[in-house]
Amino acid sequence: MPIPFIRPLGLALALVAGLARAETWPAADWQSGPAPSGAAVQAFERYAFPQRDDAERKGVRSDAVVVIRDGELIYEHYAGPTGAQTPHLTWSVSKSLLASVLGVAYGEQRFKLDEPVARYYPGFAGHPNVHLEDLLHWASGLAWQEDYEYAPLKSSVVAMLYTRGRGDMxxxxADHPLDAMPGKRFRYSSGDTNVLSAALRGMVGDAAYADYPWNALFEPLGIRSAVWETDAAGTYVGSSYSYLTARDLARVGLLMQRDGRWGERQLLPTDWVAFNRKPFADYQPDPAKPGEAVPGGHWWLNAxxxxxAKPWPDAPEDAFAALGHWGQALYVLPSQKLVIVRYADDRDGSYRHNDFLKLALAAFAPEMPQ
Incomplete structure (x- = not known):
């Protein structure tokens, strides 16, 4: 019997399709895998879910943990007011969600990283040398102050979210002056992210903007719980105000763990995911802040x-995360095929990413061949 000739492109597509069929993907809900048990899981739970202090709000106060291994749900635990159907405030995890929405727009060739921000957001015309990639690296050069509780009267972010800036964030x-050359200094800024959110409107147009996060990202992933607040100008508060269930946020983690692919669809271009996971070239770690993750393209890296040293020494170097205020986290560990969502209400700095990840890996990582 003659062997049919398969053109290289057809062969590649067939291989991708075969890979997608061999993998596990969530449908309306996650497929459950074997639930781990034993001493390592108990040790993890003692750290993640100790006796909860709701009076003083001290210590580690996890609201939810969901663990996905190789596309299957293997562990979930809830506490406090949070349950499986609760859309939880993600705080600055929203920034990485916005990066994923922008990744879809990038794949649709709606913008290029080296373009000036003002091309898509005219309100930024006063800063013509700031480019989109600068905002994605939190390197706009704006004179921005991100402190919350520790310097509220001087805080740019408090003023933006709660007082004089909340109408049009x-x-x-954009009204802040520059105090550094764009693209050269890392300074974490929720302002940078909300300018990106406004630029997204210019990329996709007014008519498409309101539904774009759903059409671009949430609906293709099967996410049904998403809520994203806007300011009075109608701009999504990309820095802070998205809400999802833990199970739904894990879908974004699986998308990133599999290099932007969802089933047979390459939802995020692979070069976009590579950009997200590449350290900002001019970042200088602060020796006074060990454990601070390395900024990538609006994601945080264990590079x-x-x-x-690695920020999280007991986690693989390929680990990366979306991180938010008061302990919100979406951890992605590609080499372990793990996605871990943690929602929390941490208030006193007791929680440590490395401690959590070390125990999580002991409890949930697959056994690797010797």
Missing amino acids: AAFA QLAGA
Whole structure:
């Protein structure tokens, strides 16, 4: 019997389709895998879910943990007011969600990273040399102050979210002067993110903007719980105000764990995911802040940079995360095929990413071949 000739492109597509069929993907809900048990799981729970202090709000106060291994739900635990159907405030995890929405727009060729922000958001015309990739690296050069509780009277972010900037958050951020060359200094800024959110409107147009996060990201992933607040100008508060159930947020983690692919569809271009996971070239770790993750393209990385240790020494170097205020986290560990969502209400700094990840890996990582 003659062997049929398969053109290279057809062969590649067939291989991708075969891979997608061999993998486990969530449908309306996650497929459950074997639930781990034993001493390692108990040790993890003692750290993640100790006796909860709701009076003083001290210590580790996890609201939810969901663990996905190789596309299957293997562990979930809820506490406090949070349950499986609760859309939880993600705080700054929203920034990485916005990066994923922008990734879809990038794949649709709606913008390029080296374009000036003002091309898509005219309110940024006063800063013509700031480019989109600068905002994605939190390197706009704006004179921005991100402190919350520790310096509320001087805080740019408090003013933006709660007082004089809340009506039009992107315009408030754009009104800040530069105090550094764009693209050269990392300074974490919720203002940078909300300018990106306003620029997204210019990329997709007014008519498409309101539904774009759903059409671009949430609906293709089967996410049904998403809520995303806007400011009075109608701009999504990309820095802070998205809400999802833990199970739904895990879908974004699986998308990133599999390099932007969802089933047979390459939802995020692979070069976009590579950009998200590449350290900002001019980032300098602060020796006074060990454990601080390395900024990538609006995601946080466990990268080991010259002269510094990995931020989370007991986690693989390919681990990366979306992180938010008061302990919100979406951890992605590609080499372990793990996605871990943690929602929390941590208030006193007791929680440590490395401690959590070390125990989670002991409890949930697959046994690797020797």
